[in-house]
Amino acid sequence: MTKVLVVDDEPQIVRALRINLSARGYDVSTAGTGQEALQVAAAAKPDVVVLDLGLPDIDGTTVIEGLRGWTRVPIIVLSARTDSGDKVSALDAGADDYVTKPFGMDELLARLRAAVRRASTAPTDGEEAVVVTAAFTVDLAAKKVLKDGAEVHLTPTEWGVLELLVRNRGKLVGQKQLLQEVWGPSYASETHYLRVYLAQLRRKLEPQPSRPRHLLTEAGMGYRFEA
Incomplete structure (x- = not known):
């Protein structure tokens, strides 16, 4: 059974989500x-977190950062904040998706299923499981990245982007394809997601993030991974 942690200080939203998800x-x-x-997440170890940013004690972005210190669990932000800066800040902190209030329950459930699916996707049989570059190693079977002998912590969405590029190494992967396969069909025009996540991956993996050797941008078209 998939475990969901709902974090919100509005009782009516918590009640609606509990009823719909439990059903x-x-x-x-x-x-x-x-x-x-943070306490419930550590104790219950959920498979996905649905998180409001406007909490009474600490900002939701701080909660995301706290979770990302030890877990890769998918985080879906559910917030009344519609400013693009808030969205980018949440994504930059490690959130996997952002849904604005008021929201449609069917859409939220679809995004929740997609987040869980991305986090649990197994590699295809017959593929080269380990891809080695001069800077880091990608283990597709174990879903891990090693750099200088240590595992690099990636969020589920960061892994989804990297995995798709690595599986298509040497090939141009279009912006639309990346967005649709990692986030879903309704995200085909959300190109700012790609800028945020490629920047994060380069900071974590490239020796010189401003001069990437492995995670390359094809201006106006998409991205390419070169080993």
Whole structure:
């Protein structure tokens, strides 16, 4: 059973999500503050977190950063904040998706399923499982990246982007394809997601992030991985 942690200080939203998620077979935990969210996440180890940014004690972005210190669990932000700066800040902190209030329950459920699916996708049989570059090693089977002998912490969405590029190494992967395969069909025009996540991957993996050798941009078209 997939475990979902809902973090929101609005009782009516928590109640609606608990009813809808439970009816679809999810195991639901809830928290009304950021500190409680971090405690419940550590104890319950959810498979996905649905998180409001406007919490009464600490900002939701701080909660994301706290979670990312130890877990790759998918995080879907559910917030009334519509400013693009808030969205980018949440994504930059490690969130995997951003849904604005008011929201449609069917859409949220679809995004939740997609986030869980991305986090649990297994590599295709017959593919080269380990790809080695001069700077880092990608293990597609173990879903890990090693750099200088140590594992690099990637969020599920960062891994999704990297995995798609590595599986198509040497080939141009278009912006639309990346967005649709990693985030879903409704994200085909959200190119700012790609800029944020490629910048994060380069900071974590490239020896010189401003002069990438492996995660390359094809201006106006897409991205390419070169080993």
